[in-house]
Amino acid sequence: MPEYLISFNDEWVAEHTPEQIDGKATASRALIQEMREAGVLLFANGALDRSTVLCSVRAADGEPVFADGPAVERDEYLGGFTVIDVPDDQSARHWAGRLAVVLDWPQEVHRFRGPGEGASHQSGRDRQL
Numbered sequence: 001m002p003e004y005l006i007s008f009n010d011e012w013v014a015e016h017t018p019e020q021i022d023g024k025a026t027a028s029r030a031l032i033q034e035m036r037e038a039g040v041l042l043f044a045n046g047a048l049d050r051s052t053v054l055c056s057v058r059a060a061d062g063e064p065v066f067a068d069g070p071a072v073e074r075d076e077y078l079g080g081f082t083v084i085d086v087p088d089d090q091s092a093r094h095w096a097g098r099l100a101v102v103l104d105w106p107q108e109v110h111r112f113r114g115p116g117e118g119a120s121h122q123s124g125r126d127r128q129l
Contacts, residue, residue, distance in 0.1 A: 003085050004092040005110040006099055010049040010079035013105045027102045046080020
């Protein structure tokens, strides 16, 4: 099955009180649990912004060179994301729409060009075997 990235940028989110964020966290965790139970969730996390950038790394003469902060100064930073494995674009839209409603901020959907890799990754085909 195709894999999709559902994401938002931190700058797309209006200021919230701690209580509002707690409420949204509770609601989004419930939706993530629904995704898990439906067998579509691969990974989800968030609460990212400029302050969470640990470092950047580039290659120089075949060796990694680390620098504190982002690789490039920019106006937008990833705020959070969910990776799902669903049969089609319409299913990806469904889950993205649910996230947009629960969180009340925009989501963007990307279709990966092929299956991902990872220690815990199983493609839909492998899960069905």
